[in-house]
Amino acid sequence: MDTKNIMIVGVGGQGSLLASKLLGYLLLNEGYDVKVSEVHGMSQRGGSVVTYVRYGSRVASPVIDEGEADFIVSFELLEAARWLPFLKPDGQVVTNIQQIDPMPVVTGAMEYPEDLVRKMRDAGAKVDAMDCVALAQEAGTVKAVNLVLLGRLSHYFDFPDEVWQKAIEACVPQKFLELNRKAFELGKKA
């Protein structure tokens, strides 16, 4: 099969590494060749961060290029918009509507763009947007935004629920398992 591409984007420190770990585990268990590419170091300090997850019968490049992403999973609204050029024309955006002001907005040099969901749709992107922070809080902690997003993403795949559950169990600390399962469910039903 052709290589499929999932981009996970957000702001450094939002916890995107767990999402890519979980997807990598799941896809490898389903028999695919998988590559996951992360960025460590300085950009993690509150900067724009991206993780690439690629799977298929044989994956060569570890990165996703412009126009290649089947999915953009975004922890923050502006970041979804920023990486939109990487989405395939028929690709799907799954995004948290949380807005975190970047420094040019904090200092007043620029405004946080308005109506980004509508603008992305007007540009031709399929956008699934939701308040993941509220759902994560409902599950027990704001830190579970990643599982809410994955729950939502699971809609677009044919994998049975137990496959996702097994991956959650393998990748999440036992102590937080129930909480994360709940966050996943809430995202899935949203």
Place this chain on the structure above:
Amino acid sequence: MKQLMLGNKAVARGLYEAGCCFASSYPGTPSTEVTEELAKYDEVYCEWAPNEKVAMEGAFGASLAGYRSFCAMKHVGLNVAADPLYTMSYTGVNAGLVIVVADDAGMHSSQNEQDSRHHAIAAKLPMLEPSDSAEALEFTKLAYEISEKFDTPVLLKMCTRVAHSQSVVDPGERSVPVKSYEKNIAKYVMMPGNAKKRHPIVEERTRLLKEFAETSSVNRVEMGGTQLGIITSSTSYQYVTEVFGDSVSILKIGMANPLPDKLILDFASKVDRLVVVEELDPVMENHCKALGLDVQGKDILPIIGEFSQNLIAKALGAEGKKGITLNETLPMRPPVMCPGCPHRGLFYTLKKLGCTVLGDIGCYTLGAVAPLASMEMTLCMGASISALHGFNKMGGEESEKHTVCVIGDSTFMHSGMTGLANVAYNQSNSTVIILDNSITGMTGHQQNPTTGYNIKGDPAGKINLEALCRAMGYNRVAVVDPYDLKACETVIKEELQAAEPSVIISRRPCALLKYVKRKPALRVDTDKCIGCKSCMKIGCPAISIKNGKARVDETLCVGCGVCTQMCRPGALASTGKEES
């Protein structure tokens, strides 16, 4: 069992399986995780050294003692360790010695974009270059075989995309070959008489390594269409495969030095057009040109930054892909100091006092970014102190009264101490600020000689910074809490005015450390807030202005309270809610 593994972790697995017994490194993105992952194996002695030179010399000693040894560093770290490296090429090794050097094309987390292959060529050392995690594991083991067979240290070159990508590996078992130490003055004492005899051995070794490179499976030809032949290596190989599949022929170089001349000439003779696809410098391309080949490379591909599949496709005439464009200028999101970062208060004070600040390498380099924008120079590890000395020597009293340097605790131990010795010895009236956040921060929290813990998190020796400075002859050593803006201002003013060199230790642990307790998030009393934006001057990502009033993002704020000291109306106060 097959598993997904980070490139750096795969190197660690390869080290473990190859029977590596000693590892000493200094952290540096993108190399850090190799040693961190290796430290999880109890069978391997691992440590963080104060710098790369010390790490490499430690690894050399362990090899001499008869144990397979290792050190890892980023590209610029190899400059620090270049001194032992170039002469270890002459001594050779006893047990195998492997050195990871990780390049950072695209400068995700580095101050330059140098290509470490030049070091391998200049030091006349073999260098292997894996293109994914499976090769990272396999080449690490092969590196030990080459090291012992050819009596040489071996460089293993990683890059960000190989180091920080996960791909599938199949781990094996560990076996530990150990040699005994034998006295050999002619081999291991590099004074002129002995070194003169070793140099011809190095040249002969290079000849033998070249022969090895011609036939070893580390370099391989993948014949496909012959209209286009591509010589490539590392992550570029993956991009080329992605774009062209088997429509082109590929010579995949796994051994970056020495290069296999016959293999290259033979490959070139089988294809119509020859292109070298390599990131950064035209090392293989120039080698091909020296062999008299008609080859393309940097005339169609950039010498700057990382490659990608689209970039290569477009350069070679294939079609690149296009995504969805949003007709809107989006604000950039550069990295920033974290909420609660102890460096913030100190930089704010330096800016307020109008100080000229010479900086160093670490999270605090972000002190150069708006709105603090109060750092004016960063060069390399340790340079802040040495440069301040030169700056003040020429600038005289005028300069001494308003110029400081800032350097982190780990960077200070790395190569700041020698600069501090120079200030004490040659007596510039310099004010040195050590930003002691009790950890090596930027690379993701590694212990160092000032923290009191070792790489495994066990108690270790702890160097007392105050005592160290006093022992060097500094009479004026002040300690200040960077959350206390008033105290910072007083101390900095005093030390700048003092008639002798001084050290200020700005001490507070990194806000991201697990043991640091978060205080309740602050909240803005909108009745009291007059919208003066004073709190915005510290550049905290948790504070913004909404409808003319300050607003604190409760999910980001850690309650450090620095902003409350800026707020005259007293509008910023605790929510009292504890973070669970």
